[in-house]
Amino acid sequence: MKCPFCKHPGTQVVDTRENEEGDSIRRRRRCVSCDKRFTTYEVVELRMPQVVKQNGMRSEFDEEKLRTSFTRALHKRPVPTELVDAAIDNVTQKVFAIGEREIGSRQIGEMVMKELLKLDKVAYIRFASVYKSFQDVGDFSDAIDAVKNPRRRQNEKK
Structure with a gap:
């Protein structure tokens, strides 16, 4: 650590x-040359990974965007705010726990879908319709069938 004075x-x-x-951590330091004292602080700096979008663009991870996604999907649904906050924290922790410098937006979308499925099935369908770009009523029907029958959802992943 360099002395800020000399x-x-x-x-x-x-x-x-x-x-x-x-x-x-607060540290009091003394310069061995000029004998002046100064204070330094050490804090942990955690960096979230960059989000790589489908078009290849990169952006900072933004918890507010995550909250907006949950809010839109859960609009007028009877889900307590505490559960929504916990779900957002779960996704954020999973993103951080991956430990990589970059994460695909698709990966984050899958995490959001898992959390929404636990919270509210209607919100899950709403999010899935945008996330998976549903083209017709058949896509909605398939998603609803998958929600009703969890075994079918597991078979689709394989």
Whole structure:
């Protein structure tokens, strides 16, 4: 750590303290050259992966876009906000847990569909109709049949 006063590269840590939440560390340092003291803070920096869209464009992961997707699918559905927040947290944690620098938007869409299926079947169908670009009534019928018969849904994945 360079001294901010004289730019000398040598400093000593005089005191170290963790904050109350345990998510950062405060260090008092002393420059070995000019003997001045200063404070530094260490915090964990977590980076979400970049989202690779179907057209190849990349963008930052945006939890608000995720929330918008859930909100649109669940519009006027009797699902408590706490459950929606938990579902969004689940998707966010799964995206982060993958540990890659990039993730496909399709992968995120599949995660959202799984969470919506747990929350509300109508919301699942709404999201699936946009996500899978349903072309006609038959697509809706197939999706409804898959929701009614979970074994069929598992066979479709194979």
